[in-house]
Amino acid sequence: MTETVPAPATPSQDAKSLADHLRAIEFDARMVGMVAALAVIWLGFNWLSGGAFLTPRNLWNLSVQTASVAVMACGMVLVIVTRNIDLSVGSMLGFVGMVTGLVQAQLLPGLIGFEHPATWLLSILAAIVLGGLIGLFQGALIAYLAIPSFIVTLGGLLVWRGGAWWVTQGQTIAPMDSRFRPLGGGIEGAIGTTASWVIGLVICALILAGIAFARRRRKRYGFALRPLWAEIVLGGLACGTVIGAVMIANAYALPAGVARRLVEAKGGSWPEGGLVIGHGLAVPVLLALAVGVAMSFLARRLRFGRYVFSIGGNPEAAQLSGVNTRKVLMLVYGLMGMLVGIAACISTARLNAATNSAGQLDELYVIAAAVIGGTSLAGGVGTIAGAMLGALVMQSLQSGMVLIGVDTPLQNIVVGLVLVLAVWLDGLYRKRLG
Structure with missing residues (x-):
């Protein structure tokens, strides 16, 4: 009587079985990869700084510094998903922040007095409305006049940065309202x-x-x-x-x-x-998390979000299906502007001053955060949670380099290389899936 010995599984069968298991649990390789990269960054900088990085103080400050970029990255996901880009967010933040400071320091005190309980609410409202109007204006140029988003927002980068200086002729406005300052963190926040x-x-x-x-x-x-x-x-x-x-x-x-x-x-x-x-x-961290949850709900549960992803996946098919693609695109930029207004409030409150240099190079960090977080520049793919995690990765790099004394020019070089690497990895990932 012979004993039947089962044939050993071939490597292809083992790989197929593993792939089936990973698919069953909805394994997200990109998200796991980002978490692993974040762990490597944290452990590396902690070693290089002699244990100063992974301390409650530094991690708390890191979370506060990440908040404004994370808020804008949520909007950048939808912009990139529609196969567009926004290079003006950093300059918009500087301009909106200066106007917000002007409203607090000069306009509202003359109308309702200093330290009025409504000052901080009116300032936030002004920032969100102004940001939204700027975003709608740029979106209208892109959607209805068919001007490429790269050109419109590149022009916006220059226009709004100049506007930030023009508002007060380059003068810094400080301090901010005491009820407004907690938005920036610190002991009050x-x-x-x-x-x-x-x-x-x-x-x-x-x-x-x-x-x-x-x-x-x-x-x-x-x-x-x-x-x-x-x-x-x-x-x-x-x-x-x-x-x-x-x-x-x-x-x-x-x-x-x-x-x-x-x-x-x-x-x-x-x-x-x-x-x-x-x-x-910290208050700004909670605010960023609230924005992230709201944007995730909008992107995944509401009709508007489905329209955005359908435009990014196939604009022609979306238009033939009855989607008003131009209106949706304009609203996406309007939403991006509103989120820039919220980020401007966080940044201005954190500095306790409005400066015309606020937001410089933020567009680089925001775009990098979205791309690192899995948003494809080819459109149609992206997650809010991934973008927020990407913002934490980018801010961890910057914070760690500052902690170990890396010069600013070298910091910019590293961030630029990381952005290029992220786009390259995105291309490889899409080819593998395709």
Whole structure:
């Protein structure tokens, strides 16, 4: 009686089985690659800086510095998805920031007085409206006059940078309204440890509820389901990231003098041995996350988002299907301008001043963040979450180079090389899929 020995699996069969498993759990190679790259960057700079990079203080400041670029990167995803580009976002930020400072320092004080409770709200509204109008104007030139987006936004880069200087003849406007400053972070823009834990736990609950809701919808409509273990791992990693971020933010302690004034202002007594009070999450970080969630919902759940991706995938087919492609394109640029207005508020509040040099080279970081995050320059492909992670990668590079004393010209060289590398890798990835 002979024993039947199963034939060994061929390499092609093993590869096919692995590919099937990865497809079943919806493995995103790009996102995992970005996380791995971010880990390498953080560990590398931490080693080069003698352990100064991976500290609560530096990571907290890194998150605040990333906020404005991340907000603009959310809009840049939709612009690039439509097979266009916006080179003017940095100059727009400088111009809108200067106008916002002018509104706070000169216009509103003459109308409603200094430090009025409505000043910060009116300033934010003015920034968003102005940014939106600029974006709509540029979008109309591109969509209705058929001027290439590269030319329109390159002209905008020059026009709005000159406008930022012209508003006040190059003078810096400072300080900003006290209720406006928390938008930029700092001690005033930290929400404290207790509120941070509450927000962190709420976010974790929303993440788990979202995963459960998505799974139930897929099951209802007969779509393929991820393995349960994959859902559990995904939820655990997401919640672990949120909890870790809260722990790091809370570990960054307030200066002893500031903490003592806070305790005494609440009627408490300062203990003899001192007291450690953490900053907690920063307001601009929470604002950037809120923008990211809203933009993800718009891109994935609303009709407008489907129109944007259909235009990027095949403009002719989208137009034949009844999509008003010119109107959608103009609105995409209007939305980009509104996000620039929000970013201008964050940047101006962080500096506590409006300067005509604000936003210089931000267009490079924003475009690089979107491309690194998986947005294809060929159009039709991109994710908001990837762009925000790309913004963190780009800001980590800049922050790390500053920390170890790299000169600014060399920093620009590195960022430029990273952008070229990202576009090259995107081309290779698309060829492999095709």
